[in-house]
Amino acid sequence: MIVDVMTEDDRWTDLGIAPLAEAAARAALTxxxxxxxxxxxxxxxxxxxxIADLNAEFRAKPTPTNVLSWPSEERAAEIPGDRPDLPEPGFDPELGDIAIAYDTCAREAEGNKPLAEHVSHLIVHAVLHLLGYDHENDPDAxxxxxLETEILGKMGLPDPYEGC
Structure with a gap:
């Protein structure tokens, strides 16, 4: 897989966003x-x-958020709590687009966990969104x-929902 990273904020480069994104996306897909x-x-x-501009444009919420995702096609399951149908290889390889905001991610991680761990979680989360997973209702959430907890565990990262 290729994660094509476009960096608009140099703080992401300092964090090593490209290898973090590649590892998280690979782990989710695998x-x-x-x-x-x-x-x-x-x-x-x-x-x-x-990200506030993107959130306003696409979700009518003119505020910053940590991560946004735009799947290349609708893949959601019909029944809450069911797994979505996975895409078939050999057609369009593009799963979709993700945007991630440094400031919000850094604030969320501050004092709680290393920023790289939080960002890895959010990229796993966003890749699952690209594959049709969601958290709009309790069964889907x-x-x-x-899945996020299992994937992050295989990456050697802690459960992000522990204690929530």
């Missing part, structure tokens, strides 16, 4: 039985001002959070 080499994800590493 966990779901997809060969990472068959897929592509675009990642915009930006700041709060840029339980499925998605369970």
């Amino acid at each position: 966990h779901l039985g997809l060969d990472p080499e068959d897929w592509e994800v675009s990642l915009l590493a930006c700041d709060d001002a840029r 339980a499925l998605m959070e369970g």
